Amino acid sequence: MKHTISVLVENHAGVLSKVSGLFARRGFNIDSLAVGITEDPAISRMTIVVEGDEYVVEQLEKQLNKLIPVIKVKTLAPKETIARTLSLIKVAAGNGKRAEVMRISELMGARIVDVTKTTLTLEFTDTVERTETLEALLRPYGIKEIVRTGIIALEKGPNATRPTKR
């Protein structure tokens, strides 16, 4: 099962390697990891998606908490979470195909951010599932390149994950 974990860390050099090193040596499998600064520039938020059972998640939370620069760890409940990924997709769309690709793009709510004689590049921000749908729809035209960010996620509702540890 996949779990999304939100981690507030001190915004220092080397923190990312401490966190990713922990995953490697404790044998946890990272699906994706996204990092960026928060409303407080001294604090970064990592959103980590891992594969594993309850034991793995519990251990992971505890081991993350042991890292000194880690301020707060929270596993997000799937139904109470907004999770998004950003993709850039370069599709072969030469003569005769461009209109079809544009129609799919419009239908799915993607933005066209680059056009050439032979390709279109789409920007798409949505859930993993919808991103996969878009990819499936575009595949017959020939996807030349894809880049995707790791998932970023926040809890629904007015509450915020605050930097108080445990």
Next chain:
Amino acid sequence: MVKCLEMEGVRVAFGYPGAAICPFYDALSGSSIRHVLVRTEQNAAHSASGYSRVSGKPGVCIATSGPGATNLLTGIASAYMDSIALVVITGQVRSDLLGRDVFQEADITGAAEPFTKHSYLVKNANEIPRIFKEAFHIASTGRPGPVLIDVPIDMQKAEIKDFDYDTPVDIIGYKPSTQGHSLQIRKAIEAIKSSSRPVICAGGGVFSAKARGELRQFAEQCNIPVISTMMGIGALPSEHRLNMGMLGSHGCVPANKAIRDADLVILAGARVGDRAVAAPGQVAERATIIHIDIDPAEIGKNMPAHIPIVGDLKLVLAEFIRNCIWEAPQEWVQQVTERKARYFEPNTQPVEGFVEPKLFMRALSRKMRPDSILCADVGQNQIWSANNFLIQDGYFLTSGGMGTMGYSIPCAVGAKTAQRDRQVCAVCGDGAFQMSMMELGTICQEGLGVKIVVMRNTRLGMVRELQDRLYCGRQFAVCLNGKPDYVSIAKAYGIEALSVSSDSEVEAAIDQMLKDDKPFLLECSVNPDYPSL
């Protein structure tokens, strides 16, 4: 940097200089801090570990950049596994050259990352006071462990504007909880009171929490038998009526049967490693598990816990003492203590021309003072020591988690440096001795009355035993041929030494070894086929 150490009350540092740490050493020469020059950097960390375990304060060790720093790694990793507070200082190349692979550059914070509680690479000299203060705080609070400070040479030479060591440590992500949760403590006490066959399993946490007194008081008050992990040996005196000895694959029958038969197990600062309990799930099926640990990550890691208590063992046990007015059923206590009586005397197999190692360890512990310190190495000698050397008010120091061969002698150097008035003895095999014998030089130079017992069986005995049992007796790469004369080696350093090869010589030899506070090496010829248990 030196002033920071002075502000922390550091009296001794173990180290080995080199070019990249020279500015610090130059300043250290004008300080009252005593520097113990070891003979290889790994032993600086082991000695600092021995010092820390006996003094209860973080041990400090120092090395230069590159190979000096990488040589420390095994020592750092050993301390990490056994939760020993160390502050490790390494020199580093000039900060503007970092990453260029210049002479003696190694990414030591990167390399030590898996084995340190925390690490710093100093990039602004003004942060040195804060970093040092944090390092000592992190190393010695919560679950203790090694903290590394890597200091580029230009940072060592820089002038600091305002030296401020008074600002209290405040690390947003580090607030270890020490008070056990009162509801959990209440639940635990109820469970204890409704148990009929309780047992306490004491681990190394008893020592890090300085909770030996509380453990004893609680065990006596509630009449609960105590077993220990290897790291917990001596948490309760070996001959205490409630102490059932060490559990585990190399432990003793009374301890292993006690945990097997128990209906309630109190894990007190023990992480239940695989050598202590091979099938922790089975124990948890039979018994209610109360797990007390300062590190929340240990709870539920190796053994499922029914009642977890995160907190400082000393404080939690004090709560137990205050609120658990109850005594375990006498028939249970009788059952386990009778077993202890039956198995207390070691199962010995004397052989002509050799020293019986179990009898030797018993004799040694009877002759050493009650507060003496035994540093056991790794391998067969460690098991003979663990099961047969009786600890009273002293310490049993060994590399429990990492099982680092060569630990005992540098550990003894650190322990003796911390407490000169105690007898300190290192017991090792001829394998481990040859990994650390360069420290005879340190012992001489420092005039440390460290006693060394070499159990010479010309084998890597525990591996030999494994090959005999699991690899059809194909002994390979376990013979220590060449037969060096250890007595002559010791004498070359000016250390008095003696060799014995029969049980009848043992008593007199130990007397001679312990007659004064000078270093001594005693070589015991041991049968190469002798088993660990």
